[in-house]
Amino acid sequence: MATHNLGSSIPVPSVKELVSQSLKTVPHRYLWNLHDDHPTAPADTSLHVPVIDISNLLHPHFHQIELQKLHHACKNWGIFQLIGHEVCGESLNSMHRKSEEFFNLLPEEKKLYAQKLGSLEGYGQAFVISEDQKLEWCDMIFLKALPTNTRKLDFWPQQQPHNFREALDAYAHDMRNIAVSIIGFIAMALGLDAKTFSNAFKGGSYDVRMNCYPPCPEPERVIGISSHADISGITLLTDCGNIPGLQILKDGQWVFVEPITNGIVVNIGIIMEVVSNGIYKAPYHRACVNREKDRFSLVTFCYPDKKFEIKPAEQLIDSNSVALYKSFTYDEYMQSFYERTKLSDDGVPFVDTLKI
Numbered sequence: 237m238a239t240h241n242l243g244s245s246i247p248v249p250s251v252k253e254l255v256s257q258s259l260k261t262v263p264h265r266y267l268w269n270l271h272d273d274h275p276t277a278p279a280d281t282s283l284h285v286p287v288i289d290i291s292n293l294l295h296p297h298f299h300q301i302e303l304q305k306l307h308h309a310c311k312n313w314g315i316f317q318l319i320g321h322e323v324c325g326e327s328l329n330s331m332h333r334k335s336e337e338f339f340n341l342l343p344e345e346k347k348l349y350a351q352k353l354g355s356l357e358g359y360g361q362a363f364v365i366s367e368d369q370k371l372e373w374c375d376m377i378f379l380k381a382l383p384t385n386t387r388k389l390d391f392w393p394q395q396q397p398h399n400f401r402e403a404l405d406a407y408a409h410d411m412r413n414i415a416v417s418i419i420g421f422i423a424m425a426l427g428l429d430a431k432t433f434s435n436a437f438k439g440g441s442y443d444v445r446m447n448c449y450p451p452c453p454e455p456e457r458v459i460g461i462s463s464h465a466d467i468s469g470i471t472l473l474t475d476c477g478n479i480p481g482l483q484i485l486k487d488g489q490w491v492f493v494e495p496i497t498n499g500i501v502v503n504i505g506i507i508m509e510v511v512s513n514g515i516y517k518a519p520y521h522r523a524c525v526n527r528e529k530d531r532f533s534l535v536t537f538c539y540p541d542k543k544f545e546i547k548p549a550e551q552l553i554d555s556n557s558v559a560l561y562k563s564f565t566y567d568e569y570m571q572s573f574y575e576r577t578k579l580s581d582d583g584v585p586f587v588d589t590l591k592i
């Protein structure tokens with residue numbers, strides 16, 4: 237089975253359309269039982285997502301100390317905010333504007349790009365597999381952006397928003413450059429040669445998910461995206477506007493990732509967890525919504541190329557450290573993930589099924 241046909245979702249109403257009906261209360265399918273969940277860290281918490289300055293990593297004088305910081309960030313958090321990068325604010329803002337303009341189009345204009353049966357790509361919701369499943373307070377459009385031959389342009393908005401395709405093309409290339417560079421530093425932080433994974437990520441896939449979280453009359457009872465770990469190699473997230481929403485599970489508490497202007501949130505995905513033999517872990521995270529404003533985020537899932545074997549890096553395995561994860565081809569890995577999304581939740585995290 238080809239991996240691109242594995243994901244599929246049952247169509248459900250657009251949350252933005254629901255909100256436009258001036259709801260006072262939330263329909264029951266969106267109400268989650270969040271009481272037995274982990275607490276959210278108090279506003280004055282001392283827990284702050286680490287910030288890594290890539291210009292220090294590139295600087296001969298500061299390289300070593302920043303690399304240590306990167307190692308600790310990946311080991312203790314699995315997430316960090318990247319600053320000092322060369323993607324200019326204008327380029328980020330341009331894609332942010334286009335995604336916002338897309339979600340603000342009329343429903344019938346957005347529906348031109350709706351997901352089709354058997355494909356996750358397009359406008360809609362991810363992984364709705366049953367009619368009684370709880371729903372997330374989020375509309376999204378998911379597009380494969382790189383390599384260019386994987387694009388399904390039918391799902392790419394064309395006339396409206398004007399220049400959407402150009403902006404996404406530029407954005408995806410920017411994200412690939414950042415990913416290749418950061419993956420080199422992650423290899424070094426693991427004590428490996430900087431080039432260990434570079435080629436795999438240069439030729440890898442870059443899938444972009446644009447999320448729109450409309451305001452909600454009862455934000456504490458719904459969830460924008462429920463708790464999950466990303467299956468990517470790494471994920472790059474840019475927040476449009478300064479609206480907090482992303483939370484990361486750290487030491488049993490949900491900690492808000494505070495938006496930094498032009499910062500890029502980087503998180504370790506399950507592929508890098510496997511490759512690092514669990515030295516770095518893919519963190520659980522979720523998105524919360526608020527009462528007042530739409531929140532938009534742009535998420536780029538960065539994958540190695542299809543020839544890359546997903547297994548603990550050989551250089552990390554010796555008589556003192558045995559491999560903790562099995563070995564998979566790219567297709568086996570994707571297939572086993574998508575097969576699980578079709579089943580009802582058995583409580584076993586996907587990553588645990590990869591362990592020896």
Ligand SMILES: O=C(O)CCC(=O)C(=O)O
Nearest residue numbers: 445447481482523533535
């Ligand atoms: O929008 C966010 O803050 C989180 C999005 C996310 O985790 C995802 O799309 O996988």
Ligand SMILES: [Fe+2]
Nearest residue numbers: 464465466521
């Ligand atoms: Fe995620």
